[in-house]
Amino acid sequence: xxxxxxGHLYPDYLNIYADRGxxxxxxxxxxxxxxxxxxxPLGMRDPVTPGEHDLYYVGGGQDRxxxxxxxxxxxxxxxxxxxxxxxxAVLAVCGGYQLLGRGYRGFHGEDMPGIGLLPLDTVAxxxxxxxxxxxxxxxxxxxxxxxxxxxNHAGRTRLxxxxxxxxxxxxxxxxxxxxxxxxxRAGRVIGTYLHGPLLPRNAWLADWLLAQALAHRLGxxxxxxxxxxxxxxxxxxxxxxxxxxxxRGGRFD
Ligand code: GLN
Numbered sequence: 720x721x722x723x724x725x726g727h728l729y730p731d732y733l734n735i736y737a738d739r740g741x742x743x744x745x746x747x748x749x750x751x752x753x754x755x756x757x758x759x760p761l762g763m764r765d766p767v768t769p770g771e772h773d774l775y776y777v778g779g780g781q782d783r784x785x786x787x788x789x790x791x792x793x794x795x796x797x798x799x800x801x802x803x804x805x806x807x808a809v810l811a812v813c814g815g816y817q818l819l820g821r822g823y824r825g826f827h828g829e830d831m832p833g834i835g836l837l838p839l840d841t842v843a844x845x846x847x848x849x850x851x852x853x854x855x856x857x858x859x860x861x862x863x864x865x866x867x868x869x870x871n872h873a874g875r876t877r878l879x880x881x882x883x884x885x886x887x888x889x890x891x892x893x894x895x896x897x898x899x900x901x902x903x904r905a906g907r908v909i910g911t912y913l914h915g916p917l918l919p920r921n922a923w924l925a926d927w928l929l930a931q932a933l934a935h936r937l938g939x940x941x942x943x944x945x946x947x948x949x950x951x952x953x954x955x956x957x958x959x960x961x962x963x964x965x966x967r968g969g970r971f972d
Contacts, residue, residue, distance in 0.1 A: 852891030867912025
């Protein structure tokens, strides 16, 4: 039984579409396995100490909120890079995902610096990409799983050649509405446009993140296997969301 330590970046600024619900899912799924999730808010001017957290979480936000936190995030860049080199996991959603890249040019042309934890750039386009999304991921070789969620972004994200997307788009827009891929993954760092929040309808992904965080906590390369849970409700939530994405997909607005 371990304590999993989560650093929640800017909970007061980056939290739309109930992104905070992702933390609730992690807390409960850890507790069901006898682990405690200790969540520390990391706001403006709060220092990041490498090694202190097993998982960092950053939610989504509108351009205005992203502008407010971007400079501060750059001040946290070096310790965050060191934490990730030391094996910490990261989940970043939408606005947070964009700021994990090299930078984001917002809808009104504001240039926001990113921290380069993921090999990508984002520039806002004229029309927002909105709607239900379904993607197919293979985070562990040979294990194909789907992730369902909701996207609403003006940003078009371009991954560097050779970068690993989080998944392949089955329905919806994804990173840029044309390349057929969604999100980005670099080791234990995951960025995605999917809100809703993301984890209640994708319980397997919550477990994958918990396992990465536990591996950091235990100092192992291999992530520990988590005891399976019944997940009937979680599976239905996924199915409803996946079916909505398949029938409606995304639309420009
Ligand atoms: N402001 C960003 C965009 O519009 C991110 C939006 C979000 O987090 N939903 O692209």
